[in-house]
Amino acid sequence: MMKNYIPILGFLLGGAVISTLADRYWLDILIFALWYAYLCTTWNIIGGIAGQFTFAHPIYVAVGGYTSTLLFNHLGLSPWIGMFAGMAFAVLLAVIVGWINYSRRLPHLTYALITLAMTFVGVIILRSSQFLGGSEGVFILRGNDPANFKFFDKHVYFWIILVAVCLVLTFVTWLSKSQMGLKLVALRDNEDAAKMLGISQLKAVLVASGISAGLGAFAGTFYAQYLFVIDPSVAGSHLAVEIILFTAIGGMGTVWGPVFGPLALVILSRYLNAEFIDFKGLGQVVYGFLIIIVLVFLKDGVVSWAGKSILRQRTKSKNARKTQ
Amino acid sequence: METLIQGLAQGLAIGGIYGLITMALTIVYSVTRLLNFAHGDLMVVAMYLAFAGVNWLGIDPYLSILIIAPLMFGFGALLFHLIFARVLRAHVLLVVQVTLGLGFVIQSVLLMVFSANYRTVQSVLTGKRIFIGDIVLQAPYVVAFVVSVLTAVLFFWLLHRSTFGRQVRAVAEDAEAASLSGINVRWVQMIVFAGALGTLGVVGPLVSPVFIVEPTLGLHLSLVAFIVLILGGVTNFIGTFVAGIIIGVAEALGGLYVNPPEFAGITPYAIFILFLLFRPSGVLERS
Numbered sequence: 001m002m003k004n005y006i007p008i009l010g011f012l013l014g015g016a017v018i019s020t021l022a023d024r025y026w027l028d029i030l031i032f033a034l035w036y037a038y039l040c041t042t043w044n045i046i047g048g049i050a051g052q053f054t055f056a057h058p059i060y061v062a063v064g065g066y067t068s069t070l071l072f073n074h075l076g077l078s079p080w081i082g083m084f085a086g087m088a089f090a091v092l093l094a095v096i097v098g099w100i101n102y103s104r105r106l107p108h109l110t111y112a113l114i115t116l117a118m119t120f121v122g123v124i125i126l127r128s129s130q131f132l133g134g135s136e137g138v139f140i141l142r143g144n145d146p147a148n149f150k151f152f153d154k155h156v157y158f159w160i161i162l163v164a165v166c167l168v169l170t171f172v173t174w175l176s177k178s179q180m181g182l183k184l185v186a187l188r189d190n191e192d193a194a195k196m197l198g199i200s201q202l203k204a205v206l207v208a209s210g211i212s213a214g215l216g217a218f219a220g221t222f223y224a225q226y227l228f229v230i231d232p233s234v235a236g237s238h239l240a241v242e243i244i245l246f247t248a249i250g251g252m253g254t255v256w257g258p259v260f261g262p263l264a265l266v267i268l269s270r271y272l273n274a275e276f277i278d279f280k281g282l283g284q285v286v287y288g289f290l291i292i293i294v295l296v297f298l299k300d301g302v303v304s305w306a307g308k309s310i311l312r313q314r315t316k317s318k319n320a321r322k323t324q
Numbered sequence: 325m326e327t328l329i330q331g332l333a334q335g336l337a338i339g340g341i342y343g344l345i346t347m348a349l350t351i352v353y354s355v356t357r358l359l360n361f362a363h364g365d366l367m368v369v370a371m372y373l374a375f376a377g378v379n380w381l382g383i384d385p386y387l388s389i390l391i392i393a394p395l396m397f398g399f400g401a402l403l404f405h406l407i408f409a410r411v412l413r414a415h416v417l418l419v420v421q422v423t424l425g426l427g428f429v430i431q432s433v434l435l436m437v438f439s440a441n442y443r444t445v446q447s448v449l450t451g452k453r454i455f456i457g458d459i460v461l462q463a464p465y466v467v468a469f470v471v472s473v474l475t476a477v478l479f480f481w482l483l484h485r486s487t488f489g490r491q492v493r494a495v496a497e498d499a500e501a502a503s504l505s506g507i508n509v510r511w512v513q514m515i516v517f518a519g520a521l522g523t524l525g526v527v528g529p530l531v532s533p534v535f536i537v538e539p540t541l542g543l544h545l546s547l548v549a550f551i552v553l554i555l556g557g558v559t560n561f562i563g564t565f566v567a568g569i570i571i572g573v574a575e576a577l578g579g580l581y582v583n584p585p586e587f588a589g590i591t592p593y594a595i596f597i598l599f600l601l602f603r604p605s606g607v608l609e610r611s
Contacts, residue, residue: 051417053417053420100597100600100601101600104600106600108416109359109550109554110554110600112420113547113550113551113554113596114596114597114600116543116547117547117551117593117596117597120544120547120589120593121589121590121593124586124587124589124590125587125590127586128584128586128587237543238540238543241424241427241428241543244421244424245421245424245425245428248421248425252417252421279436280435280436281432281435281436282436284428284431284432284435285429285432285433285436288425288426288428288429288432289429291421291425291428292407292422292425292426292429295411295418295421295422295425296407296410296411296422297410299411299414299418300418
């Protein structure tokens with residue numbers, strides 16, 4: 001079983017090596033790519049493994065970012081501690097929303113719609129609240145203060161988000177083999193059969209969405225500490241769409257899909273936007289088309305498609321050996 | 325009192341439009357089982373076409389419907405052929421992802437061509453009023469409401485009185501049985517999908533004088549349409565129209581009476597959540 005964790009160690013070491021080679025410009029791109037990879041991996045727990053389509057992650061990011069930032073600005077609490085408060089709020093919110101939908105046995109579509117509506121409501125509330133800084137958001141004084149999650153050196157942020165991605169990956173690898181993970185997959189693939197076996201959908205969804213939301217909230221604290229500002233734009237539905245599409249192109253429900261998708265697409269779109277500066281947004285157009293093509297023709301993400309192809313090759317060679 | 329009546333009238337007009345958009349979404353869903361999250365984005369395309377018609381060619385939005393509706397119909401047939409026909413048998417989540425991807429592409433292209441600026445479209449009726457006794461109504465809203473009701477009635481008539489309508493209902497009921505009795509299911513699905521986009525081609529220019537257009541409006545419109553679909557009952561067209569009007573009126577009255585006014589945008593969602601909390605059985609029963 002340990003061999004499942006070796007690629008994660010390889011990813012960590014590879015990332016560390018790359019961080020020493022990258023200049024400031026590339027470091028910034030890679031930090032954002034990893035930030036998306038982190039969010040996609042946490043989204044994948046509820047969206048991919050449990051198959052419950054949610055748009056709520058921007059809200060969890062905002063809850064995490066605003067909570068830790070306000071606690072720091074008003075009470076002087078270090079974001080290293082404040083982030084746990086943000087995570088707790090996000091878990092609470094996720095549990096309430098999950099309860100509204102699944103305690104009444106409403107269909108998956110309403111869960112998707114409630115969470116999508118949350119992003120619109122969230123942006124309205126954040127924009128119009130004076131206490132939350134309105135459209136400008138809340139600022140953090142710049143500085144270099146490791147005890148308060150502030151660094152001048154971008155490498156530190158890179159390592160923090162890299163380690164965070166690896167930790168979540170380790171958790172997801174463990175989860176997908178655990179009893180809880182099997183229950184979630186069973187619910188996703190055949191809800192009626194899973195319920196008949198006595199699996200409680202409400203309990204399973206609440207646990208999965210709570211974990212996913214809590215982990216997602218850390219991305220908000222990280223965002224605020226990296227940019228020294230948190231503003232309503234992070235709560236918007238466009239972030240949810242990006243998370244979903246990045247995960248989809250990598251492969252939903254797989255361990256590595258949500259990492260591969262955002263890394264490839266963020267880097268590609270940043271490159272295209274920098275190369276063709278006159279066509280603002282060309283990167284988005286190109287990767288949007290890529291996503292449609294991949295989904296329509298592979299019917300799945302790249303990682304799951306590659307996995308299936310390898311499996312098919314193996315069974316083919318096995319069968320060939322048998323016939324010989 | 326007068327503001328209340330004007331708010332109600334405005335809400336009725338917007339609600340009728342919501343009802344019509346949702347009908348287009350619903351009928352596509354009932355014959356193809358596709359949940360199209362790009363529905364709103366496709367309507368925004370029609371709105372921008374109306375904007376381009378006014379500003380580039382000098383054609384009034386109401387007149388441009390004659391060009392935009394057939395254009396959207398053709399675009400719909402093409403999209404169905406290129407994308408939607410290939411995912412008809414796929415898992416529902418894959419379809420949602422594909423349509424989100426399509427919406428994302430549409431938004432990005434609109435952003436490239438028209439920039440992120442908020443646009444308003446001028447028509448011959450802009451600023452014109454209609455007086456009924458003491459009540460003053462804005463002409464573009466009245467026209468939007470009348471046309472949406474007429475289109476909805478046309479929908480009913482087509483579905484229940486024409487041969488094609490019978491075929492559509494047969495496919496919606498049971499695609500396999502319909503296919504066995506000699507109906508070309510794929511063709512019906514394509515025409516319905518193209519027809520839905522053609523409807524958006526009517527609705528888009530129609531509301532462009534009263535909506536503020538920007539590239540990311542689409543997902544919001546899709547969400548409103550899905551909310552109306554859930555509230556009204558998936559197969560119930562009258563329910564859909566009524567639910568559209570409830571949401572439209574809630575939005576208009578919210579804009580008048582909610583304090584602080586910034587929170588007005590929340591009212592349709594609040595109504596949706598209240599329905600789910602207190603009438604979930606009703607929602608389920610009808611869906």
